[in-house]
Amino acid sequence: MAVDAVIIGLGYVGLPLAEEATKAGMTVLGFDINQGVVDALNAGESHVDDLSNDDISDMIKGGFRATTDESEIAQAKVAVICVPTPLSEDGGPDLRAVEGAVDAVARNLQPGMLVILESTTYPGTTDEVVKPKLEAGGLVAGKDFHLAFSPERIDPGNAKFGAKNTPKVVGGYTPKTLRLRLPSTATSSTPWCAPRAPRRPKRPSCWRTPTATSTLPWSTK
Ligand SMILES: NC(=O)c1ccc[n+]([C@@H]2O[C@H](COP(=O)([O-])OP(=O)(O)OC[C@H]3O[C@@H](n4cnc5c(N)ncnc54)[C@H](O)[C@@H]3O)[C@@H](O)[C@H]2O)c1
Numbered sequence: 001m002a003v004d005a006v007i008i009g010l011g012y013v014g015l016p017l018a019e020e021a022t023k024a025g026m027t028v029l030g031f032d033i034n035q036g037v038v039d040a041l042n043a044g045e046s047h048v049d050d051l052s053n054d055d056i057s058d059m060i061k062g063g064f065r066a067t068t069d070e071s072e073i074a075q076a077k078v079a080v081i082c083v084p085t086p087l088s089e090d091g092g093p094d095l096r097a098v099e100g101a102v103d104a105v106a107r108n109l110q111p112g113m114l115v116i117l118e119s120t121t122y123p124g125t126t127d128e129v130v131k132p133k134l135e136a137g138g139l140v141a142g143k144d145f146h147l148a149f150s151p152e153r154i155d156p157g158n159a160k161f162g163a164k165n166t167p168k169v170v171g172g173y174t175p176k177t178l179r180l181r182l183p184s185t186a187t188s189s190t191p192w193c194a195p196r197a198p199r200r201p202k203r204p205s206c207w208r209t210p211t212a213t214s215t216l217p218w219s220t221k
Contacts, residue, residue, distance in 0.1 A: 003027045006076035013152045014082035016163035022062040030066035038066040074108035102133045114146040148172035
């Protein structure tokens with residue numbers, strides 16, 4: 001069965017995002033390598049402070065389910081990567097979980113899929129680490145599939161700002177990716193540019209100033 005989105009990494013970032021996507025009417029699959037997390041979620045038990053067991057039950061009623069079977073990623077129109085990036089010994093982000101998640105997506109990448117990296121990392125990761133792995137099977141970013149980076153800004157425990165109303169910056173490869181990511185009802189004008197733009201010294205012309213908080217950072221509509 002096709003799903004609108006697969007959220008990869010069901011922790012403090014991925015689970016609230018999965019909840020908002022489910023509330024927005026999307027069919028959402030959660031993928032995690034931790035069998036205990038997956039089993040607990042499918043049993044209606046939350047392991048993050050911002051979501052209660054009732055919230056998980058509501059998600060399940062809305063069609064959400066979790067899996068450790070990476071082949072199910074192939075069913076999704078959108079894949080959002082929310083895996084950990086702890087500090088490595090040299091002070092930079094440890095990208096092993098990101099690389100593992102991207103490899104899982106790459107093995108299941110389908111033409112037309114939108115892949116979004118949300119994990120915290122350094123500028124250039126999408127270009128230099130994610131894109132080559134995804135293209136290894138022959139599909140080309142911006143042509144055969146869509147690729148974006150939207151660093152997560154959630155503040156767990158914050159009663160005022162959560163996954164629904166925290167503005168997000170999204171960097172993508174093509175205008176087509178912009179159209180894919182904008183929900184049809186969105187009031188947001190989240191800044192949009194090529195993934196490597198933050199490295200540029202001048203404000204790129206394609207940046208716009210946010211005028212409202214964003215809803216979901218992507219949509220399949
Ligand atoms: N938690 C925050 O406050 C916060 C805020 C902003 C940004 N971030 C960033 O968001 C990212 C995710 O953080 P988090 O707090 O949600 O982490 P977390 O530890 O709460 O959850 C991560 C989940 O990813 C799973 N995972 C690990 N490797 C995987 C893989 N290869 N494939 C599938 N699942 C995998 C883990 O089992 C875990 O359930 C990190 O880059 C973090 O820096 C976190």
